[in-house]
Amino acid sequence: MAKILNIVETAYRGTLEEQDDTVLWLTHMLKNAGADISVLLRANAVNYAVKGQDASGLQFGDAKMTHPPEIDKDVEKMIEKGVSIYIVEEDAQERGLTDDDLLRGLRRIRRQGIPQLIDEHEQVWHW
Amino acid sequence: MAKILNIVETAYRGTLEEQDDTVLWLTHMLKNAGADISVLLRANAVNYAVKGQDASGLQFGDAKMTHPPEIDKDVEKMIEKGVSIYIVEEDAQERGLTDDDLLRGLRRIRRQGIPQLIDEHEQVWHW
Amino acid sequence: MASGKTITVAIMDAPYESANSTTALRIVQSALQKGHNVTVFAYEGAVNLTMKAQAPHPNPVKGTNVEQEAHPTTKDWVSSLFKLAKDKGAKLDWVNCGLCVDERGAGDWVEGPRRGGPKDFLDASNASNATLVIPTK
Amino acid sequence: MASGKTITVAIMDAPYESANSTTALRIVQSALQKGHNVTVFAYEGAVNLTMKAQAPHPNPVKGTNVEQEAHPTTKDWVSSLFKLAKDKGAKLDWVNCGLCVDERGAGDWVEGPRRGGPKDFLDASNASNATLVIPTK
Amino acid sequence: MAKYLIIESRDPFDSADSEYFAELVQGIAKRGNETTIFFIQNGVLPARKGSKYNRVIADLVKGKVKVMADRFSLNERGIRQLADGIETADTDRLVDLLLEPGTKAIWH
Amino acid sequence: MAKYLIIESRDPFDSADSEYFAELVQGIAKRGNETTIFFIQNGVLPARKGSKYNRVIADLVKGKVKVMADRFSLNERGIRQLADGIETADTDRLVDLLLEPGTKAIWH
Numbered sequence: 001m002a003k004i005l006n007i008v009e010t011a012y013r014g015t016l017e018e019q020d021d022t023v024l025w026l027t028h029m030l031k032n033a034g035a036d037i038s039v040l041l042r043a044n045a046v047n048y049a050v051k052g053q054d055a056s057g058l059q060f061g062d063a064k065m066t067h068p069p070e071i072d073k074d075v076e077k078m079i080e081k082g083v084s085i086y087i088v089e090e091d092a093q094e095r096g097l098t099d100d101d102l103l104r105g106l107r108r109i110r111r112q113g114i115p116q117l118i119d120e121h122e123q124v125w126h127w
Numbered sequence: 128m129a130k131i132l133n134i135v136e137t138a139y140r141g142t143l144e145e146q147d148d149t150v151l152w153l154t155h156m157l158k159n160a161g162a163d164i165s166v167l168l169r170a171n172a173v174n175y176a177v178k179g180q181d182a183s184g185l186q187f188g189d190a191k192m193t194h195p196p197e198i199d200k201d202v203e204k205m206i207e208k209g210v211s212i213y214i215v216e217e218d219a220q221e222r223g224l225t226d227d228d229l230l231r232g233l234r235r236i237r238r239q240g241i242p243q244l245i246d247e248h249e250q251v252w253h254w
Numbered sequence: 255m256a257s258g259k260t261i262t263v264a265i266m267d268a269p270y271e272s273a274n275s276t277t278a279l280r281i282v283q284s285a286l287q288k289g290h291n292v293t294v295f296a297y298e299g300a301v302n303l304t305m306k307a308q309a310p311h312p313n314p315v316k317g318t319n320v321e322q323e324a325h326p327t328t329k330d331w332v333s334s335l336f337k338l339a340k341d342k343g344a345k346l347d348w349v350n351c352g353l354c355v356d357e358r359g360a361g362d363w364v365e366g367p368r369r370g371g372p373k374d375f376l377d378a379s380n381a382s383n384a385t386l387v388i389p390t391k
Numbered sequence: 392m393a394s395g396k397t398i399t400v401a402i403m404d405a406p407y408e409s410a411n412s413t414t415a416l417r418i419v420q421s422a423l424q425k426g427h428n429v430t431v432f433a434y435e436g437a438v439n440l441t442m443k444a445q446a447p448h449p450n451p452v453k454g455t456n457v458e459q460e461a462h463p464t465t466k467d468w469v470s471s472l473f474k475l476a477k478d479k480g481a482k483l484d485w486v487n488c489g490l491c492v493d494e495r496g497a498g499d500w501v502e503g504p505r506r507g508g509p510k511d512f513l514d515a516s517n518a519s520n521a522t523l524v525i526p527t528k
Numbered sequence: 529m530a531k532y533l534i535i536e537s538r539d540p541f542d543s544a545d546s547e548y549f550a551e552l553v554q555g556i557a558k559r560g561n562e563t564t565i566f567f568i569q570n571g572v573l574p575a576r577k578g579s580k581y582n583r584v585i586a587d588l589v590k591g592k593v594k595v596m597a598d599r600f601s602l603n604e605r606g607i608r609q610l611a612d613g614i615e616t617a618d619t620d621r622l623v624d625l626l627l628e629p630g631t632k633a634i635w636h
Numbered sequence: 637m638a639k640y641l642i643i644e645s646r647d648p649f650d651s652a653d654s655e656y657f658a659e660l661v662q663g664i665a666k667r668g669n670e671t672t673i674f675f676i677q678n679g680v681l682p683a684r685k686g687s688k689y690n691r692v693i694a695d696l697v698k699g700k701v702k703v704m705a706d707r708f709s710l711n712e713r714g715i716r717q718l719a720d721g722i723e724t725a726d727t728d729r730l731v732d733l734l735l736e737p738g739t740k741a742i743w744h
Contacts, residue, residue, distance in 0.1 A: 002517060009653065010528055012570055012604065014435075016276040017269060019313075019325060022403075022435055023526075028315045029509035043653055044541055044570060050606035057600065058276070060283050061334025067324050072606070074315075095541065096578030101606070111656075115663035118740075119638065123516065125401075125524040126742050129380060136545070137391055139678055139712065141298075143413040144406060146450075146462060149266075149298055150389075155452045156372035170545055171649055171678060177714035184708065185413070187420050188471025194461050199714070222649065223686030228714070238548075242555035245632075246530065250379065252264075252387040253634050259627055268405040270494060271436050271527070273569040274537065277619075280600075284619040290627070299408050302439070307496025311489075327494060352448075357407060357464060359444025384626040386535075386633045390408070391528065396735055410677040411645065414727075417708075421727040427735070521734040523643075523741045544652045 004030070004037040005121035011044035015069045016055060021048065023127040024074050031083055038084040040109070040117065046091045048075055049102050072103060079105040086117065131157070131164040132248035138171035142196045143182060148175065150254040151201050158210055165211040167236070167244065173219045175202055176212070176229050199230060206232040213244065256343040260291040262382040264375060266390040268299030269328040274388050275303065279331055281386070282346070286338045291345040293378035296367070299390070301350045303328040304363040329364045336366040349374045393480040397428040399519040401512060403527040405436030406465040412440065415525050416468055419483070423475045428482040430515035433504070436527070438487045440465040441500040466501045473503040486511045531562045531631040535622070536571040538636060540581050549636050550584050554591045566622060567614075568598040575602070577609035589613035596621070639670045639739040643730070644679040646744060648689050657744050658692050662699045674730060675722075676706040683710070685717035697721035704729070 006027050015021050030037050041048055048071050055068040079085055086107045109117060118124050133154050142148050157164050168175055175198050182195040206212055213234045236244060245251050263281060267274045278294075285292050296303060310325035312318055332348065339346035349370035355361050379385040400418060404411045415431075422429050433440060447462035449455055469485065476483035486507035492498050516522040534553050540546035550565075557563040565588060567575055574581035575597045588595055589612070596617045597610065610616070626633055642661050648654035658673075665671040673696060675683055682689035683705045696703055697720070704725045705718065718724070734741055 010526070012273055013528070014270045014272055014275075016273065016604075017326060017328060019323075020315075025315055026434070026509050030513050032315070033510040033513050035513050044539070044573060047573070047605050052608075053604060053606040055600075055604040057603075058280070060279055060331040061286075061336075061338035063326070063331055063334035065326060094580040095573060096576040096580075096582075098578070111660075112663065114660060115667050118664060118742075119667060119669070122740070123522055124740050124742050125522075125526075126744055127524065127526040137389070139410055140391070141407045141409055141412075143410065143712075144463065144465060146460075147452075152452055153297070153372050157376050159452070160373040160376050162376050171647070171681060174681070174713050179716075180712060180714040182708075182712040184711075185417070187416055187468040188423075188473075188475035190463070190468055190471035192463060221688040222681060223684040223688075223690075225686070238552075239555065241552060242559050245556060245634075246559060246561070249632070250385060251632050251634050252385075253636055254387065254389040261623070261626060268408060268436055268439075270491075271405060271408075277537070277568060280619045281622060284623045288620070288623060290623070299405055299436075302405075302495065305496040307498065309493045309496065311493040325494065329496075354407075356446045356448040357462065358439065359442040359446065359466075361444065383629075384631060384633060386626060386635060388635050398731070398734060414645070414676060417727045418730060421731045425728070425731060427731070520737075521739060521741060523734060523743060525743050540652060542652055544648060544650055544654070546652070 001036050002122040004035055004123040004125065005040060005118065006037060007040045007042060007124065007126040008045040009043040010127065011047055015071065016058065019067055019069050020074055021071055024048070027083065028078055031081055038086065040086040042088045042091055046087050046095060046097065049087050049106055050097065051101060051103055076103055128163050129249040131162055131250040131252065132167060132245065133164060134167045134169060134251065134253040135172040136170040137254065138174055142198065143185065146194055146196050147201055148198055151175070154210065155205055158208055165213065167213040169215045169218055173214050173222060173224065176214050176233055177224065178228060178230055203230055255289050257289040260293065260382040261285050262293040262295065262378040262385045264295040264297060264387045265300040266298045269303045272390065274390065275328065278388050279335065282335055286335060286342055286344050286346060289342050289344050293347040293349065293382065295349050295375040295378065297351045298354050301354045301358060301360045304332050304350065304367050305329060305360055306362045306364050333364050333366065392426050394426040397430065397519045398422050399430040399432065399515040399522045401432040401434060401524045402437040403435045406440045409527065411525050411527065412465065416472065419472055423472060423479055423481050423483060426479050426481050430484040430486065430519065432486050432512040432515065434488045435491050438491045438495060438497045441469050441487065441504050442466060442497050443499045443501050470501050470503065529560050531628055532556050532564065533625050533631050533633045534563065534565045535633065535635045536565055536567050537569040539570045539573040540584065541573060542570065547584065550588060553588065553593055557591050557593045564594040564596060564625060566596045566598065566617065568601050572597045572601045572605060572607060575610050575614055576607045577611050582611040585611045585613065637668050639736055640664050640672065641733050641739050641741045642671065642673045643741065643743045644673055644675050645677040647678045647681040648692065649681060650678065655692065658696060661696065661701055665699050665701045672702040672704060672733060674704045674706065674725065676709050680705045680709045680713060680715060683718050683722055684715045685719050690719040693719045693721065
């Protein structure tokens with residue numbers, strides 16, 4: 001079975017209406033279907049690994065959004081399931097993120113290490 | 128009636144399926160409806176003013192695309208109808224465009240002149 | 255209470271694809287809540303926001319069924335905004351661009367919106383206190 | 392003539408919104424023309440590409456009627472690709488992501504596509520000679 | 529003199545147009561216009577204290593541009609500490625700003 | 637050693653990610669992989685001779701990356717003169733490259 005690397009770059013695209021990030025959701029589904037899959041969070045998607053993301057409180061007329069996206073929890077669940085979640089250190093630093101801001105269990109990678117990571121996977125899907 | 132400035136920045140988004148650029152098309156419709164409207168082509172949309180754009184030749188199975196977009200001609204028609212089409216000189220230069228590449232009848236503007244242009248219009252719509 | 259003021263908003267993004275759609279609906283919500291009239295010109299992909307056939311779905315990742323997941327649909331959000339307008343004595347005029355509807359097959363929509371074109375947007379803008387264009391990329 | 396090779400392509404963009412959709416269909420066209428099998432996994436907005444209710448429209452800017460304008464619809468392009476596959480003895484397997492279809496109300500489509508989910512994409516990819524993911528922004 | 533309400537939904541990490549746009553906003557303010565920039569969606573990302581683009585915000589503040597950030601977008605991204613000079617606001621406030629007489633609203 | 641087919645649909649004028657991505661492609665090639673970058677859609681904009689980003693293309697060529705540009709996308713934008721080192725191609729060619737054994741395709 002092919003080793004898959006899902007590279008997630010685009011962040012917060014339609015997440016409110018979807019109640020999640022569609023690529024993380026897809027990754028989770030593929031893992032559940034037996035895929036050998038890892039995730040690389042890069043560019044703005046490093047923010048998906050920030051603790052305490054809170055998208056609650058939306059209301060349109062009398063329609064309250066009772067189940068907002070909880071992307072930090074989605075990432076945590078994937079880590080618990082054994083999905084390796086890599087995060088690009090420079091991308092996090094540029095965005096003002098410190099270790100205290102980030103979830104536990106992430107795998108840090110430097111930009112210069114990405115070509116090797118890509119080489120180690122048979123399928124590389126950049127979303 | 129309000130003077131409107133339509134700023135077009137995004138380029139070639141869905142133009143093949145639409146057979147035109149949807150914002151230029153909208154501008155043309157608004158002009159026909161009596162609007163006092165001008166266009167500022169900036170960023171990649173300066174390429175809409177390039178002569179000889181040719182999107183012909185697409186075919187899917189036996190479905191030939193007989194009426195491809197002709198964005199240069201659409202811009203020309205708007206100029207003929209009296210719509211002022213401004214183009215940002217630096218944006219054209221950065222993209223390797225010379226005067227020979229561009230349609231006639233455009234109004235050149237430098238980046239530093241854009242705030243004044245914006246001030247001269249009551250409605251400024253950035254697409 | 256109705257303020258007598260009107261805001262016109264043009265939107266272009268298809269549902270579930272962009273943060274813009276939710277922001278636009280938040281702005282409409284805030285305006286109606288304050289009693290302002292709102293005209294929405296739904297252009298291109300945004301005409302899909304109001305499609306009647308939208309249905310909530312369960313979430314197999316979380317193991318929730320349709321009821322537990324409470325997945326929102328944009329058509330329901332728009333319907334709620336129409337109700338809010340009525341409650342506030344304000345007017346919500348939602349114009350779906352007709353030609354955009356045709357090419358997308360998006361003509362069967364919830365109660366409230368009407369079919370129109372660019373001229374409706376221009377007329378609304380001229381008659382409004384403020385116009386905001388929210389483009390797509 | 393059928394090559395026996397298979398390409399899997401994942402797409403996400405809604406019709407009329409992005410250059411990606413047309414490029415994806417160009418790639419499918421080239422592959423089928425060469426006799427390769429193609430699996431398309433239409434995710435999120437891309438499930439709207441095949442909607443039966445799509446209809447061509449006239450162009451009031453050019454003054455053309457529906458016939459003169461010959462406005463393409465993506466459903467017709469996809470239908471033509473199914474016919475091309477048949478002519479070449481190749482297989483086009485077009486999978487519309489079911490949950491994406493539900494939330495968009497995009498369930499009534501032209502002949503050819505089938506409903507599926509992420510597992511279909513994974514299985515197709517594992518059985519393919521090449522996989523290409525065309526994401527959206 | 530007019531009032532400008534610039535709504536910035538893009539961020540310089542992703543959009544090559546974002547830094548130029550900040551300059552444009554400064555150019556508008558320099559002509560004596562009362563100018564507000566309102567960060568929303570990913571547009572709030574540079575607002576986190578310590579981000580690489582805090583200086584762009586500092587320049588805007590120095591250039592007499594009023595800088596606001598949408599509270600919901602900040603919470604959504606877990607942004608708790610803001611760069612100096614930013615006021616948090618919501619869409620209720622945005623609507624009030626939109627309706628101030630003589631205001632031109634530009635979304636980016 | 638693998639083969640990489642990188643399909644670049646973005647351009648550095650619009651996308652702040654585009655220049656970094658060119659570096660990533662160089663990094664992949666430097667590991668000894670046979671690497672092709674295929675410009676398509678707005679991704680062809682830097683390929684026009686005289687564009688500000690011709691140097692990025694020159695660096696790729698120097699770094700042993702094969703550089704191709706989609707002919708349709710070039711014509712669509714009226715790009716007639718290309719920067720040095722670029723081969724024009726079409727989606728037929730792209731499909732052939734995709735199917736070369738051991739090829740990983742990455743779209744950007």
